[in-house]
Amino acid sequence: MDTRLTRALASVTFALAVLCGLAFIGTGVTHMLDDGDVCVQTDFWRNAALSDSLPISEGVKASGSATRLCQGSPSVGQRAADLGGELPWLLFGSLALLLFSRLLKAVLRQGPFTDAVSRQLSVLGWFVTGGTLLAGLVAGWSQSWLVGSMAPTVGSGPTVTGPSVLVLAGLAAVIMGKIMRQGVHMRKDLEGTI
Template structure:
């Protein structure tokens, strides 16, 4: 099954995976070399107005609605936590697109109903199923720690961020991979009996 559309999708998907990987590296390097303030959004004081006695850390500036906190001279931990809210999703996106590109390449070379395509679909499904909550927890924990480092009373436990509905899509891909694998086996058995 070597259609132009499949070849084009394979190339575009691989290109997007490379772009996400470069964005991952670029963001990491840019933040590591940057000496600007680190800012974070919080909903802890969403219904409050900024008062003089707001319990924030030294050198932290809060917006008038007290939902945005900025540390002028952040510590290494705060800078790392700021990266922790962006980098997991860039890495996840890059790897998911790379796995999808490999799946499309297998479909392009061997066809959609092959053992290789079903295995790659299952691998992609498991990656999305497990990777989505892991990336969400890392990003959520990083943001929570960053808020807690700027306003100790506002720190809360780690929360998952991001599109957790992707877990369902990942599980659907795993199930479809298993269905495809059984279809391949049934076809091979049928061809063996004829």
């Protein structure tokens, strides 16, 4: 095992986790202080032609075949819902990178096939699985609420957005953690019998 490469990867991963955390804070603060329009994409009127008869709220402009809605002077709730599509993924990315950095540090301290590493891998896997679903649900609900606040007649329920393939990657990490844990216990049993 190349410890220099693993140590460098752990450092880079930790730095990326910190950068994602700073982006999370910076995006939240700057966006809430911004006084510009809030825009959202919707597929509800994908085939509709732009006209003055679209059922949208006052102060909302529709563009792009009525798939992009923009609210001038949005409310605090609309601005927060606009952030709901971005912030959950930044927080998820920061925490996932932090957990991965901890996993690599455990590999450096104790070696790759230990109980601590298998536990860290399982924790990372469960976090990626649950975090993907939770971040996707928050982002989907925020977008649905934002569309509903601009076009009250659009009755779309909350959806889960984002890369759902991460759920499979998380479950694979959980399974690999369990396999590694069994391997560690088998090795201990084998060393005890010799």
